Amino acid sequence: MSRIDVHQHLLPPAYTPWLRSKGVHAPGGRALPQWSPQHAIALMDTYAIGTGVLSLSTPGTWLGDGAEAAEISLRVNEFGAELVKDRPDRFGYFATVPLPDLDAAVAAATHALDELAADGVVLLANTDGVYLGHPGHDPLLAELDRRSAVVFVHPSELPAPPVPGLPPFAADFLLDTTHAAANLVLHGVPRRYPNLKIILSHAGGFLPYAAHRITAALVAETGRGYEEILQDLRGFWFDTALSGSPTALPSLLAFARPERVLFGTDWPFAPEPAVAHFTGEYDRYGGLDVAGHHAIDRANALALFPRFS
Template sequence: MLARIDVHQHMIPPDYRAALERAEISAPGGRELPDWSPDAALALMDSTGIATAILSVSTPGTAFLSDPGEAASLARAVNDYSATLAAENTGRFGFFATIPLPDVTAAVTEAAYALDDLHADGVVLLANADGTYLGTDGQDALFAALDDRGAVVFIHPAELPAPPVPGIPPFAADFLLDTTRAAYLLVRNGIRRRYPNIRFILSHAGGFVPYASHRMAATIMSETGRDPGEVLADFAGFYFDTALSSSPAALPSLLAFAEPGHILFGSDWPFAPEQGVRYFAAGLDTYPTLLADDAGINRSNALTLFPRFEAVSATRAAR
């Protein structure tokens, strides 16, 4: 039996759903808010060979709340819930802590609490929080706190800080650009070099990063004078998940570009329905010349980031 570690699976805690409903947000990112429960997550995992899921809250995070205090309180409630859920389902669930950006001071406080006290498996940061992108000026205190802890940072896209184009749901195309923008700034502005202990995961195979990497490296070289090979190494050194991306069109670029061991399994459930999870998982496992297990994509690559799940993964794989 497979024993996948899913680094891109979402949760919708009760307090978080209630906060979205109060704000009249029913379709974040253009996708209707799906039903979710821990039991439904475990059933999906058992039927698709997922031993462990690292859960996270998707867009809009807490950025839809204009009051910084309310955003921080909601992040705390979500993280406390997540820690309890993980403790009650040892080995099956981990979690990326929700961080209340764009307030950097509050974000540092919550990151320290979640990582030090709750023992979160990392943090989830939106590519942009209310229009403020990762990698822009003023975020060094947060990156320093994460670097000090050798944190895993899961970067998830949000809606672009611009009106959507009629007929194009944000999740269909804008999300990929949003991730790419954040990755570009993290490389261009030297965050990847200054904070080398942070392990960044880019959602959805990195958006457009593998495909556009050489073009972006040439641009950064012209702007900064940096060596293009160094810039490309910074881009290739991200981790990349396969959520909605393990297709014959996307996989060749990702496999050719990412550093060995830097591709991780992702499902995007429940925003991706079970049929979609199965479709892309099959694309990963049947891709010519690729054995997902041998390449470490299903679990061993993730174990370098989350070694605490090795026992449960090995046990389920042996069944």
């Protein structure tokens, strides 16, 4: 029971009915799953997960109404705080903020981190087509930087029509995360806010595979040095959710700093058969020794979440 799963979702009792009332039934092309703390613990027990750090998936709480988004965010964050209070050994949570309402997002983040003991904040890669790292986000990022916060970046649907027959979660999510990572580096966020610990979902999307190509483009755009930009891209943390395959995992491990790779499942949006498949592939991967698996399973996460020790 040693694993710390940094990519696990929750669907509080008030949240799923609210989404359905707004016509949201399959965000990212995946039907809204069933969820409960009991089911989460049972899943974790099956896969040797001691603690799951919970977060909302896309679409978060912003559906166009700022006051409603702020209210739902507060209810979600209070639910997460109570869940952690009841089972601090099994759960952590990333607080939700109602971007693009910047003032409300700052207020929600500070309240959750200062009053509700959140373990960090989840931010979508893009909201209404504006990617994370846009200069307009600076007040929120500065507030999070002052608190040395962990920021979990989760993809959303692209600001473009989906490809018929290919649900957004299959490929668009990976591109969305890649866009966000590049945009963060383009705008110098890792250097301007060095206390942020930014986790990229799903092994960083396409970033490990395309990092050198993206670096060349950012050099041309910014005039900064190649190695400087490449190191900024390598400076993120990465989770293994849906990425334990024989092709994705070697690419991630060849690119990421070894101490910044974290275990993730994406349950329950990734159903249990998918968790079993990708976790099994990860467990069987011969490119990691026992110490390497332990680092990803637990030790690396303890640097971000020391309370889980």
